[in-house]
Amino acid sequence: MKNTLKVERAILDLTQDELAQKIGVSRQTINSIETNRYVPSTVLSLKLSAVFGKPVNAIFSLEEKD
Amino acid sequence: MTLKDIYEWDKRNLERIKKFQLASRYKKVGIGMSCAAVITLITLKFTNSEPSWLHPLLKNFLLLGMLVVSISKEEIEDEYIVMLRSQSYRMAFLLGVVYVFVQPYVTYGVELLLKSEEASMDMTYFQVLVFMLLIQLLFFHVLLKKCHT
Numbered sequence: 001m002k003n004t005l006k007v008e009r010a011i012l013d014l015t016q017d018e019l020a021q022k023i024g025v026s027r028q029t030i031n032s033i034e035t036n037r038y039v040p041s042t043v044l045s046l047k048l049s050a051v052f053g054k055p056v057n058a059i060f061s062l063e064e065k066d
Numbered sequence: 067m068t069l070k071d072i073y074e075w076d077k078r079n080l081e082r083i084k085k086f087q088l089a090s091r092y093k094k095v096g097i098g099m100s101c102a103a104v105i106t107l108i109t110l111k112f113t114n115s116e117p118s119w120l121h122p123l124l125k126n127f128l129l130l131g132m133l134v135v136s137i138s139k140e141e142i143e144d145e146y147i148v149m150l151r152s153q154s155y156r157m158a159f160l161l162g163v164v165y166v167f168v169q170p171y172v173t174y175g176v177e178l179l180l181k182s183e184e185a186s187m188d189m190t191y192f193q194v195l196v197f198m199l200l201i202q203l204l205f206f207h208v209l210l211k212k213c214h215t
């Protein structure tokens with residue numbers, strides 16, 4: 001699973017810490033999602049989608065190996 | 067009380083047990099308890115007038131302190147932290163089982179080399195629990211540190 005979290009964050013000019021605070025998670029969680037170490041739950045994905053104002057599948061997409 | 071009520075009560079309690087954790091401030095309490103127990107245990111090594119009940123009590127106090135650290139929440143306990151925590155418990159359980167299988171033979175081998183007549187395969191609950199709690203705490207700490215990079 002790949003994502004465009006870093007790009008979306010840059011568009012809104014948000015730091016990892018600010019984004020983490022907005023959705024009530026730790027900065028480590030945002031960092032792990034951005035570096036593809038962690039695939040977030042549906043709830044967290046929907047929260048991210050609400051912050052960026054984009055559908056979930058515009059932020060997250062499947063890769064060949066998935 | 068109907069069967070449905072019993073089922074609901076059971077489900078509610080199970081959820082409560084599954085999610086049971088201490089507040090993050092208890093982590094410092096646990097560290098303090100463990101450090102105090104270790105320091106006292108080391109100090110007692112150099113004294114001869116130690117009462118027989120004190121040693122096991124301090125060992126239990128150390129275990130309790132480590133358990134408090136282990137079940138204390140992080141400042142922000144989100145789903146990722148929960149996943150890291152469960153990974154560390156899984157590793158601790160697996161390595162704990164391996165430790166129980168292997169350690170008595172290691173102890174036996176070492177004792178056989180050092181004092182060939184008195185070799186035994188004894189293992190205490192303290193050794194196993196300290197090992198498992200240490201592994202859990204170390205793994206969780208390492209996994210958490212990795213997220214910072």
